[in-house]
Structure formats: C-alpha cells, structure tokens
Amino acid sequence: MNKRTIDLWVGIFVAIGLSALFFLALKVGNLLNFKEERNGYELMARFENIGNLKPRAPVKSAGVVVGRIEKIRLDPKTYEAEVRIHLENQYQFSRDTIATIYTNGLLGEQFIGLEAGGDSEYLKDEESIKKTQSAIQIEKLISQFMFSQAQKSPDTPDAPTGNAAPAAGVKKK
Amino acid sequence: MIDGITHWLIGLGASVRAGVTRLGFATRFMIAVFKASGPTFARPRLLIHELYHAGVLSLIIVLMSGLFIGMVLALQGYETLVRFGATEAMGVLVALSLVRELGPVVAGLLFASRAGSAITAEIGLMKTTEQLAAMEVMAVDPVARVVAPRFWAGVISLPLLAALFSTLGIYGGYLVAVKLIGIDNGAFWGQMQAAVDWRYDVGNGVIKSVVFACAVSLIAVFEGFDATPTAEGVSAATTRTVVTSALVILALDFILTVFMFRGSAVG
Amino acid sequence: MFSSSASNGATAEAVGSGVNNDSPTISLDNVSFGYTKERSILSGISLKVPRGKLVAVMGGSGCGKTTILRLICGQHAASTGTVNVNGQSIASMSRDELFAHRRKLGMLFQFGALFTDMTVFDNIAFPIREHTDLPEVIIRDLVLMKLNAVGLRGTALLKPSELSGGMARRVALARTIALDPELVLYDEPFAGLDPISLSVVGQLIRKLNDALGMTSVLVTHDIAESLKIVDYIYFVSEGKVVAEGDVASIKTSNDPFVKQFVNGEPDGPVRFHYPAPPLTEQFAEARP
The missing domain is CATH 1.20.5 (Single alpha-helices involved in coiled-coils or other helix-helix interfaces)
Known part of the structure; x- marks a missing residue:
C-alpha cells in the first residue's frame, strides 16, 4: 500500500x-434554527400549574414553532411556576398576548401556545406575559365531572368538595 | 473452616492488590503516553498511517452495522408506536436512540473488537519479537514512536465512526419508515428536528464517543504494551482488550447518561 | 536547565575519552543483578572489553549472558557493582545521557527484531531517520552502502517476512551498524542459523569490527564459530565468570568447565541432573 x-x-x-x-x-x-434562536429575546410567564411541561419544549403560535422553553422554576413566594421562554427575534407579540399550556393530542408532549392580542405595543426582552392559562389536568377534569355527577344524584348525602374525595364517593357507590 | 476463610480472604486480598497495581501501572502508562505525544503531532505521517489502520479499516463494519441497526430500530419502533397512533414520532425514536446511545456505544464496541484488538496484537507482537526493545536500544522511545500514534489515531477515529454509525442508522430508519412503511417524509424529519437538540443530544453523544475513544484506545495500547511476550500472552491480552473495553464502555455509558440526561428523565 | 545538563554531559564525555584511551571501553566490576531479591541472575561478575576488540561471553542457556548486554545498554540497572562505558558509570547517567550513550551503541537481537511492518530499506533507514535530519537522497545512499556491506542490496524492497533466517540476521546486522556505532552488542547472533549462514554472519561480525574500528561484545553458546572469530573469551556459569582467556589458551585449557563446554560433554561441572534428592530416597518416600 x-x-x-x-x-x-x-x-x-x-x-x-x-x-x-x-x-x-x-x-x-x-443547529441552523438554534443560531437564529440565539439572536432572540426572552420572556417570562407565570402559571398556577404547568402540568408536564419540560425545558426545551416548543413554544408555538398558530401551530408554528416560534421559540423554546429555556428554564422552569418555582417562585418560592407565590408558589407559582415561573417559565422562561426564548423567542426568535422575527416574532414579536403584543403586550396582551395570552400564553396557554396545551397538550399535543391526549398523551403527547405539552407546549406553550401564544395568542396575540390587539395591543399596539410589543413585549420586550425580559418582560412578563400577564395573561396565562394553566395546563389542563386530566385528573382535575375527571374529578370535576365526577363532582357534578355526584351533585345531581339524590342518594349522596354528603357532597364532597375536595379533589380526592369524589373518587372515594364513587367507591362507596 | 477458619483456615478456608483465611485462605479465601488471602486470595481476595491478593487479587485486589494485583488489580490496584495494574490500575496504577495503567495510569502511569497513560501519563507517559500523554508526555510522549508531542512527536506524534509533529510528524503526522505516523498518525495518518495509524488512522488508516484504526479508522478506514473499521469503516465497512461500522457503516453496515449502523445501517442495519437503524432499519431494525424503525421496524421494531413501528410495532410499538402504531399502538399509540404515534408513528410520526418514528424519526424522533430512531434519531434519539442512535445519537444518544446506540451510536457511541455500539460503534465503541465494534471499534474495540475490530481496531482495539488489532492494536493490542500488533504492539504485543512487537514486544514479543523484541522490536520494542530494539527501538529502546536505538535510543527511540517506543511509547512515542509506537504507542502514542496508535492511541491518538483511536481517539480521533472513534468519534468520527460513531457519527457515521448514527448517520447511517438514521438513513436506515428513514428507508424503512418512509420508503417501506410509508410514514410521511415531512413528519419523519420534522418531528426529529423538533425533538433533537444539537447541543443537548448530538453534543452529549459526541462527548460520549470521545470518552469511549480515550478509554478503548488506552486499554488497547496498554494491554499490548503490558502483554506477556509469548504467543499465549499476546492472545490473552487481545481477549482482555475486547472484554475490558466492552465492560468499561457500558459502565462509562451508564455514568455519563446519569450525568447528561438525568435532568430530562426526572423532570 | 536543559542546555547546562547537555554541556555537562559533553564535558564528561570529552574527559572520559581523553583519560580512557588505553583502559577498557566497557568494564563490569563485581556486578550483581536479579529481577527479584530471592533469585539473582548475576552474582559478582567482572569483565573488561578493550577498545577495538571482539570479546565473546559464553555460557549455557539461561546463565545471564543476555542480562549482561542489557546492563551495558542501560535497560537494566545493576543491583550492586558498577557498569562503566568509556569510563562513565551507566547508573550515574541521566535520561538524556543514557539516550546519548545508546546512540553510539548498536545491538543485534537474538532473532534480529526487524520491524515487521517496514521494508528492509526502511528498517535500515529507521535509526538514520530518527536521529539525523539528512536528506532522503543521502539516506538512500547510506542504506544501500550498509546493505551492500552485508551482501543484501538486492533485498531492499522486500518485507522482513520474505527473508530467510540468515538473511534477516544480516539485515538486522546492517541496521545495527547503520549509524556507525562505537560499540556493538550481539545477542546470540548464530541462534537458529544453518552452517553456511552461520559462518557468513560470523565472518561479517569480524570484518565489520575491524573495518569500522568498533568494539564488540558477542554473547553466544556457539563455541566452534566463536573460536574462529573472537579475540578473547569469558565463560559464565551461574552468574559468575568461571574461566577466561584468548583463543589459543582456551583451546589448550585444562579447566574442567572449559573442557566440558568445548567438547560438549553432557556431564561435568555443569550437572546433567537438576538438583534433587537421590532417586532411591525419592522412591522410598512414596511407599510407606
């Protein structure tokens, strides 16, 4: 050779x-998209409950990926989840934008959806999104459903008020 | 009875002591290799020669294995994903398992058995036939002349081989998923790109392969240099290279995975 | 730091060569050596090799002959005693000095130890390329000259695996003298050679020694060939020198060890039996 x-x-x-x-x-x-992201800006959003949202999950508006979740932490004073969002520069959102946590299908991953409002001023770097809607938790939905069913039926003497109690009530039946 | 236990304990102690001594030798050897590495990069000809033996000659086995593993992953993944109606996530499944785990680990195992064993056998044979001693007498440091180029060739080759393995695997997955099963081409690549992070997933995979490359190359050159200079000694050393490399790769993989990906697994 | 140590080495060398013109190039003085403390291979051996001479060290297999060579080239360090080369003790050499010492020394290994992944040409060019910055044209001439000296210029492009045992030994010899060493050590140069190759290699060793003015140490157990070519012989047994002399005195020696060795007698000072209790005793042990 x-x-x-x-x-x-x-x-x-x-x-x-x-x-x-x-x-x-x-x-x-x-990697190419990532480079664009680096030129972006960051926003904060507070949620009562973020469900299964994870760092690096996508942020979408009208179904289009516009950014990613950078960091999630719990505010020790208000006990709210503080989510740091990284958005690309080319996408600007008005000050009254609503951030909602959605689930992709029934069991899919969760992401944040942004719905722009009508305000003429845009959100700037490090500002907070004021209007947020927490993740829909299936357990909660089910318990609410159970609760309303229980109230309708006459043979339940004590209407449960908590989240876990309706399940017990169902068992009694 | 007491005698038996004492005997057993003595045996245990002796093997622990021998193991620790060997580990010490290996560490000192590693330091010697690093110290003697200057000439390797000053004279790239030796390094290129070893890159050919370690890298180019391992290409076929790595490329073929990558392709087949990717195809099997896609077939098996389809079986599972179709139950949840999530076949579009096939790209994610194939890419993540290859880039994070299978690429570095399987390429590392193949490299250890193809190139690592060859390096051990070659150095062991040079020791047996006194070629290393002859160099020493000619005032040429065999660690600098023989060991260091082979070590660095391994360190450079394996990450490239692992990347090729993953790439071919993803291509194999694409063939099965898109061409054979008929999953949408856009969904396959789009979901993959949305889920795979270049720094977090690809970058950590590359770091893994570099770590494995250092470990396997060091084991291979050390076993060769440390081999008993007889025919049996060299064959035993070659076997040890493959076995030790496999165990070390799997153990290191667990440790690295805990540190790299634990965050996403827990929360 | 580096430059000062280098210059020290140079002066020591100059002084050494000035003082030791008549005294031996190599001298081992009461040297002992063992890989482990329990079993010593050499126990208090002393020998001298004068400049320009061809000296043989003879003895049975495993008597420590090769170890003597390894002590001289500094691969092993003596447990006690001193090994002097050109008046400088090997033990006192720094790493740089040791490498400088080895550059002036050639060693022919038992089976040649040619590099199997290189051609004959590259094997001989190896030490030249490693230690000099000569242009490739000059290296080529040098290599062909050395190959011509051993009569194998035609094999330059072959691989060592394509050579016969005798040719491989001669190529190894050419590599050993590639840098014109002052001192050449031969480790069993005749082992495994047919009679013709054997006497070719023997004649080459003698001729090279005289033509290049080298000092040579020949470790072997081939008494017949050695008597033809060497100047002086040391007999080593059980780690000690048991007899010595020039060729004429060895041939007429009455020393029992020398007689046994020269005539190849199975029993003599070197016992046929490995030490063991008497046979009758050992038979008796097994029967109660």
Missing part, C-alpha cells in the same frame, strides 16, 4: 466522518 493511497483513504474517512457530524448537528439536531 503506497503512501498516496493511504493518504487518500484517510482523507476520505476524515471528510465523511466530519460531514456525518455536520449532518447530525444540522439536519437532525437543527
């Missing part, structure tokens, strides 16, 4: 190896 052949093969190997790395970063890992 002469030197030129070895050089050629090693050159090919390194070249396709590096292009595989680029492929993974660009095509699979979406």
